[in-house]
Amino acid sequence: MEKAILLLSLLLLLCSVNPSLSQLSFNFYGISCPAAEFMVKNTVRSVSSNDPSIPGKLLRLFFHDCFVQGCDASVLLQGNETERSDPANRSLGGFSVIDSAKRMLEIFCPFTVSCADILALAARDAVEFLGGPAVEIPTGRRDGKVSAVSDVRPNMVDTSFSLDQMIQTFSSKGLSINDLVTLSGAHTIGAAHCNAFSDRFRADTKGNLTFVDGSIDENYASQLSKQCPAGGSPSVTVVNDPSTPFLFDNEYYRMLLSRRGLFHSDSVLVIDDRTKGIVSDLANDQNRFFESWTQSFLRLSTIGVKTANQGQIRISCSSIN
Template sequence: METKLLVFSPKLLILLLFSFAAFPSPSSSRLAFNFYGASCPSAEFIVKNTVRSASSFDPTIPGKLLRLLFHDCMVEGCDASVLLQGNDTERSDPANASLGGFSVINSAKRVLEIFCPGTVSCADILALAARDAVEIVGGPMLQIPTGRRDGRASVASVVRFNIIDTSFSMDEMMKLFSSKGLSLDDLVILSGAHTIGSAHCSAFSDRFQADSKGTLTRIDTSLDKAYANELRKKCPSSVSSSVTVNNDPETSFLFDNQYYRNLMAHKGLFQSDSVLFSDKRTKKMVEDLANDQNSFFERWGQSFLKLTIIGVKSGDEGEIRQSCEVANG
């Protein structure tokens, strides 16, 4: 599938950087396009090649990388703190237990440490990998600035307050996004990430109720009845917690605007998806995006850029880790 190249000028980047009201990041102005042009010219190629190779063996990788970036940037900013291992780290919190894609980031880092030791941050690798993941499955090809530095700390206790729960109301989601400098439009656009990826059955179990025999019944009437029956078959009440369901039941491995069509057909997997179409503040936007994939791609590029520069560290802040899973000694 042909992808559309979306190029952001430095002027547009500056305008976006200074549009944040509640979550300013002064250091983000020190990011730059082609930041590694002199210090590690092959950096972006190495990351993209790693992502492409991993995705060819495991088609679930793109969705995992995109979700991994969300869980990093929404908690303490885009500083790769979600990659750090250890007790009481973000990664150890139950809300992050189902995250994946770590091995792809670690693989890219190992190669980069051979060619450009101590140069490319894990935070940049993660942002680039998520960007490339979208392109690899048919989404727009984007330019994003680099120069992020890695955080030295990672604390589990801050995770739950900064991650969207699948049962969130519109107001709850808006409040959280606003605290990160993201708008209502960004909420609708970035929710489009659910056009790829998968979720464990427990993530949408609140839409069903089990009787004494364990039989599930749809209790959320905003969910299409036929679709609900499909989910019940895939997720019986006794199902193992390891069972997953595709976020998008139609084009699960293609980054497109099918997600918004699903919402209009009442086939949003999560309550937090369905509310985007039922709420009058966002319904028209969902309809517009469902009817215009080019518009979705263009607006995705803008919102994705804003996501990747939340709370970044640059300049003298943070560090360049030698290993993405361990802070430097």
């Protein structure tokens, strides 16, 4: 009950900043499509049970959607010069899960549930499926009608970013430094291609390493160099959290403290006084991480939402009506 009141209070606060949010509500589909959230959750659980990489892909897909044009499912649109055509988005996955849930919802509740809501719910459910907190989020988002590749780079966080660059990007979305550190905890699941971190060190043919980024643990870098040998396949991926790759927990923060963050953008969180204390707090208390995640995820899920006549309910998530 306390948690629900806290989330409602936070939503009301967000609404005072962005009036569009006032048209979102918890259990938005209670009358129009009562089983909507259940059907999305059931789809996520079913697919994830067969492919444990799916939750991480869904969470990453949601991040990439919300940071560009807001949480409006614009990342799902296909076509030349859309967001999906940017190199940063070509490795995204989980699209088929959203499409599967949408097809089912169109059978039982045609023209009712937006792709933007399906994506938000699927990301939420992906975290819960791997042991993370169950987060109540409002629904009622509309789908955007614009998806431009030119919007991706100015809005997306790169793995090579400095802390100042990340703070600037998150701040532009209405997110705080605490949100930045908390939402970076998404890296406790999922995987990354070698080229996302391979510039942090170089290995010669004998396996000797030359460090470009001294913030990474040498033994960890040595393990990574073996998983990502020079001249290896560009499709090779490495799990973000080798300790508990399929469990949503606070192990990510413990890895940061031991200098085993996979990305440069991870490692900078523990070498700056503005964020190091937050990392330590979340590493020492998983409940605190879950509580912080609940609030930060709610803020993420309401970035730039479109409601009423600002968007549409797509029949197919990959194309506008």
